[in-house]
Amino acid sequence: MTLLERFARGDLDAFEDLFRQFQGRVFGWIVRIVRDRGVAEDLTLETFWRVYRARARFNPEASFGAWAYRIATNLALNHLRRRRNEEELPEDIAQAGSPDTAVQQETVDEIQRAVRKLPPKLQVVVMQALVEERPYQEIADSLGVAVGTVKSRVFRAVRILRKQLNPIGVQHAGRR
């Protein structure tokens, strides 16, 4: 019986093997989205907790990693949604600073705020595709969408960010 078959039948040792094999990768995937190691550890545990609870529905012939990434991405998305609702963000970030402050921390904060104002689905692609430069196929698999959908989300995110960041002179921050 394979490791995945044993896991699907509820073998705790098999689950431990899989956990040890994938915990680092799942953590790395989540932390690239949420940018907070503490939160990423909690979400990694939650991911494997859900994986274990849903073991009976897992097809041992499928990819365990892809399944875990999908669950992890959904949890990270939920976290971004909660954070977006909790944070008070200014309506117009362009008013929050002048072009002269582009090289300062304020600009960095404004860029971060602009990203956090994006819909969570766009935040995920911004982090994974633009900041971390992960392959589109990998991002698509983790979100359960087509590569074309990822590309269109990147396009939408860039269009929104361009509109919001150009007035604060982001080009200076880029060239710093």
Add this chain to the structure above:
Amino acid sequence: MQEDDDEQIREALKRAFPPVGQELSRDLWPAMLRRLEKPARTVPWYDWALAAALGGMLLFFPKLVLLLAYHL
């Protein structure tokens, strides 16, 4: 021109979000094990009572489902 803008935005994003440590600093298995050993949370009796009352009301007044759907 637009490609330049996109590249600038990409660079600015990278500066605004510097690399985070992607390596786990500790083994999470002990924490996972503790969580697995915790008894499953039970649903309190009043939640069951509320669900039963709601189910009963929907049985007698099916149109309430529209009101419920509107509020959800």
